[in-house]
Amino acid sequence: MLIDEVLGRWDFREVHTLVVPAPPQTVWEAAQALEAGDVPVARILMAIRTLPGLARRRGGPRPAPRPRSAPRTLREAMAGTFVPLAELPGRETVSGAAGQWWKPAAPFVRLAGPEEFHSFRTPGHLRAAVNLRVTPHPRGALLHTETRVAAVDPRTRRVFAPYWYLLARPFGGLIRRAALRAVARRALAAEPAPGA
Template structure:
């Protein structure tokens, strides 16, 4: 199956996929995502805070390269209610020593970016019909612009991958719960 993410990073150096199935139609799951986006629960925020502590210890300053801060993920593509893809360019292995490339602010600039020493990441959510519900799939892909960046990202990936995966699983569970609430309230989701 070809995905929208394939347009941006068809052959990633690093990737990770997680999924969950919820007994709610894709359109309702899409609506829940649109209403609340991707939310991070307390455990996920704690993991991000731990990464920020490492950044402060290594670089003496606050984290500046997380997807929730300046230079956050930018919209790359969307096909409602099936898939949404966002992208980000940075040097995350430097633990905040450099900011994300905020000028990469859309699909064309993302595709064209090739400056050595960086990683290009996409985060996608897919909402696939599955029996009487929806299989929600999250996929993270990273491609590096040169061999040195690939080596640095490889070391970083070994360190953060389990925690990144845990955050993705928590995000999926939260989205599934919000979709179930939305389905039972007939569209008036309450938080």
């Protein structure tokens, strides 16, 4: 797996899989086309996640409203925080980020690309890699996503552990399972009906 090359050692890990009764290429294309709106639970949880930061800014200048635009793919929506790290077209893609996600504003570090991700070692931070992999399965395709998080230092590992087990893992897992089901719906909708 490409994720092994990107983040072979980690402190926290979560894996989700789903068998989709559709050809692997169809499932891959559905995953690449997944839109942020296809996973409403993600938008809801992310909005809740930003509330502490909004409460602290209360009374200060309000940010300009974002212009409404056409639906973006989930990949594009993640581009502000996660950078593409590796890809095997049609099989696996890996994205990564660095930050301090247990803090109220969940600050991300803006990384320039794979080289900066691999060399990032700022104390008090985490690095995370997330993959999406599609492989052939006797019933169609196996859709797999894995999240790995590595702390830069032991203190950060200890500080982050409660947040991981109480919030990040359960709610992140909820988002990832919903995303896999959304990919499956897209893939099945793209497949012609039997006998058509």
